[in-house]
Amino acid sequence: MLISFFVLPLISMFSLSLLDGLPPGGTFTLDNYAMVLNDRYLSVLWRTVSLTAQTTFVVTVLGYSLAYSMVRFTKRTTLLLLLIILPFWTNYIVRMYALINIFQNGGVLSWVLNLFGVVDETMGILYTNEAVLLGLTYVWLPLATLPFYASLTNFDTDLIDASKDLGAGPIKTFFTVTLPMTFNGLMAGIVLVAIPAFGSFVTPGLLGGTEQVMVGNIIDQQFNQAFNWPFGAALGIVISVFMILLLVVSAMVGTRAVAGRGGENT
Amino acid sequence: MTGIGGRLERFAHEYGVRIGQITTVIVILALWLPILIVAFMSFAADGVLSFPPSGLTLDWYFVFLNNDSAIDSILTTLQISIVATPITVALATMLSYGIGRYDFRGKDTLQILVSLPLIVPLLVVGISLTLFFGSLQLGGGFGPIVVSHVIRTLPFAALIILPTFLSFDQSLEEASKDLGANEIQTFFQVTLPNILPGMIAGGLLAFTISFNEFVYTYFVRGTGVETMPIYLWNQIQYTATPEVNVLSVVFLLVAVMMVLTAVFVTNVERIAQT
Numbered sequence: 001m002l003i004s005f006f007v008l009p010l011i012s013m014f015s016l017s018l019l020d021g022l023p024p025g026g027t028f029t030l031d032n033y034a035m036v037l038n039d040r041y042l043s044v045l046w047r048t049v050s051l052t053a054q055t056t057f058v059v060t061v062l063g064y065s066l067a068y069s070m071v072r073f074t075k076r077t078t079l080l081l082l083l084i085i086l087p088f089w090t091n092y093i094v095r096m097y098a099l100i101n102i103f104q105n106g107g108v109l110s111w112v113l114n115l116f117g118v119v120d121e122t123m124g125i126l127y128t129n130e131a132v133l134l135g136l137t138y139v140w141l142p143l144a145t146l147p148f149y150a151s152l153t154n155f156d157t158d159l160i161d162a163s164k165d166l167g168a169g170p171i172k173t174f175f176t177v178t179l180p181m182t183f184n185g186l187m188a189g190i191v192l193v194a195i196p197a198f199g200s201f202v203t204p205g206l207l208g209g210t211e212q213v214m215v216g217n218i219i220d221q222q223f224n225q226a227f228n229w230p231f232g233a234a235l236g237i238v239i240s241v242f243m244i245l246l247l248v249v250s251a252m253v254g255t256r257a258v259a260g261r262g263g264e265n266t
Numbered sequence: 267m268t269g270i271g272g273r274l275e276r277f278a279h280e281y282g283v284r285i286g287q288i289t290t291v292i293v294i295l296a297l298w299l300p301i302l303i304v305a306f307m308s309f310a311a312d313g314v315l316s317f318p319p320s321g322l323t324l325d326w327y328f329v330f331l332n333n334d335s336a337i338d339s340i341l342t343t344l345q346i347s348i349v350a351t352p353i354t355v356a357l358a359t360m361l362s363y364g365i366g367r368y369d370f371r372g373k374d375t376l377q378i379l380v381s382l383p384l385i386v387p388l389l390v391v392g393i394s395l396t397l398f399f400g401s402l403q404l405g406g407g408f409g410p411i412v413v414s415h416v417i418r419t420l421p422f423a424a425l426i427i428l429p430t431f432l433s434f435d436q437s438l439e440e441a442s443k444d445l446g447a448n449e450i451q452t453f454f455q456v457t458l459p460n461i462l463p464g465m466i467a468g469g470l471l472a473f474t475i476s477f478n479e480f481v482y483t484y485f486v487r488g489t490g491v492e493t494m495p496i497y498l499w500n501q502i503q504y505t506a507t508p509e510v511n512v513l514s515v516v517f518l519l520v521a522v523m524m525v526l527t528a529v530f531v532t533n534v535e536r537i538a539q540t
Contacts, residue, residue: 007379009394010386016397066293069286080294081534087297089471089525091478091517093498097510098300100502101307106316108303142297146538169275170282192385199387202480206502216389223393223485233397236390243386 010240017233032234041218045238048214051129051204052197055136059144059193062137064186067148068178072157081149088142095139096206103131103207127209135207136197144189151185152178187250194246199239215239301518308511315506330512339497340516346408346493347476350415354472355465357416358423362461366431384421391417392485399486406488414482419475423468426532430464467528467537474524478517 017033019026035041070080087095102108103126110124125131159181163173179186201216208214215235222232303317308326310319330336364370365377383391395417399410438460442452480495487496494513501510529537 009391009398012397012401013390013394022400062289062293065286065289069290073283073286074290078534080290081538082529083294084297085534085538086522086525087301089474089478090301090521091480091495091498091514093480093495093502094304094514094517095300097498097502097506097514098304100506101303101315101317101511102300104315106314108317111317138297138300141293149538169272170278171271171275195385196387199389201389202499216387219389219393223396229397232393236393239387239390243390247385 013233013236016230017237019230022229026230032231035231036234036238041235044213044215044218047129047212048198048216051132051136051214052194054133055140055197056190056194058133058137059140060186060190063141063144063189064148066141067145067152070149071152084142084145092139092202093206096135096203099131099135099138099207100126103134126207127211129208129212131207132204132212132214135203136200139203140193140197144193147185147188147192148182151182151188154185155181183253187253191246191250195243198242304511304514305518308508308515310508310511313507315508315511326508326512329509333509335492336494336497336509336513339492339494342492343477343494346411346415347473350412350419350476351469351473353412354416354419354423354476355427355469358420358427358468358472359461359465361420361424362428362431366428380424381421383417388418388481389485392481395482396485406486407491410486411483411491411493414486415476415479418479418482419472422475423472426468426471426528426537427461427464430461434460463531467532470524470528470531471537474521474528477520477524 016022016026018028018030020029020031021027036045066084070077074080100107103124105124105126107124107126155178159177160173163177164170168176199216200214201220204212204214205217205220208217215238219232219235219239222228222235307315307317307319309322309324311321311323311325312319361376361380365373392414395410395414399406404410434457438456439452442456443449447455478495479493480499483491483493483496484499487493492500494517498510498513498517501513525537
C-alpha cells in the first residue's frame, strides 16, 4: 500500500516535470528545468538555501545546548521533555499565528521594545527575513533537540569525568570527547531540520509575506494559482534532489539511523 | 594552562553549569511564551490584536460558537480523523507484527519505506499525491484526504507500536499455543492485551496528527472540503481577530489532552522518540 500511495506519486511527479502540459496532452521537454534557472527563481532558491543554513545552525546550537543541559545539569528531565514535545505537537499554523501575534505592528514585540525605550514607533518585524528565520527556528527546535538528547543519554558521561581527571578542561573535553561521541545524533538532528526547512512554505507564506518567498511558496503558487503543474513538479524535484544530497552526505560522514527517527516536518 | 585558552577553560569550569541552566530556562520560555500569548489574546476585548489589549472579555468564545463555518470545519475534521485513525492503527499493527515477528526478504526496505514520509518534505508528498489522485481521475474530496491522512500518520503509529512487539515476551505466545489455543485465540487473548497500550498511544498520536494535518489536505482536497486547519489558514490570510485565537486555543487543548494521555499510557521517552 505504501508503495502504491507513496512511491508511485513521487514517480508521477518526476514524469510530469518533464512534460509541457498535463497528461494525456503533454510532450517531452526540459523547459521546466530551464525555467528554474531564470534569475527570479534563482534568487528564491538562494534565499531558500541561506534561510535553511541559518535555521539549521541556530537550531543546532540552541538544541544541543538544551539537550546537553537536560542530560548533565538537571534532574527534571521528564518535565523538560514534556515541555519540549508539547509545543511540537501543537498545530503548526497555530504556532505561526502565535508568532504573528508577537511580530506584527502593535504586537507584543513592539510593546516590549517600547517599554525599554528601544523604539518609539509600533513597527513590528512581520514580513521580514528575520521573522521567517525566527519562525523556522521556533518550529524546528524541538525536533532537533530530541535526537541530540537521545544520543547524549546513550553516551557514557563517565568519559567526561575521565577526560577531566586526565587534565583536560571542560571546553577541550567537549570538543574532543563529547561532540565526537554524539556525532551521529548531531547529524540526525541537522538532517531532520534542514530537509523540512528547505521545503517549507507555510512559515515564509505567513511570516514572510510576498517579499520573503522560498521555493515552497513558488510551488504553492504554481499548483493553486498559476496552475502550471509541470513547473511546480520540477521545483518539487529540486527539493527532492536537495534532500537526497543531504542524506547521501550525512550517510557518508557516518550517520546511521536517520531513517529510523522522525518527526513532524511541515 | 595559561593564556586565553586557559582563562576560557576556567570560565567554563566555574560558570558552565549556570550558563547551561539559564539557557534551558530561556529556551523553554521562548517555546511557551508565544503559545501563552495566543491563548491570552483570545480574551482581548478589542477587535484587533494590538498588545496590550484594552480589556478582557469572553465574547470571542461566543462568536466562535455561533460561527457555523468554524463549527462545520471542526465536524469535517473529526469525520476525517475518526475514519483515518482506525485504518492507520490496524495497518500499523499488522506492519509491526510482520516486522517484529518474521524475517523476510525486503524487511529493511519496508522499514525504510515506512519512515520515508517522515523525512520527505510534506510539500513534496502533498503535490505528488495531488498528481497521483489526479491521474487516477479521483480528484479531491473526502476519500483522497482520508488516504493521505493514513499515509501521514502511519509512520508515527508504527514507530510507537513496533517497540511494544519487540519488547514483549514471545514465550507467552508459545505457552498459549502449547496449552491448546490456536493462532487467532492467542492473538486476541495473549498478544493483544500486551500491545494494547502501544496501540492506544499510537492511535492517540495518529488522531492528533490527522486533526492538525494541513499540508497534504491543502493540496489534495481540491475545493469544497474545509478542515479546521484549512479554515484557520484562510482566516489568517484575510482577517485576524481574537476569534482566530479562540480557534487556536481549541487546537492547543486537543493536542495537550491527546499527547498527555499518550504519555500516560506509555511513557514520555517513547513519545519523544517518535
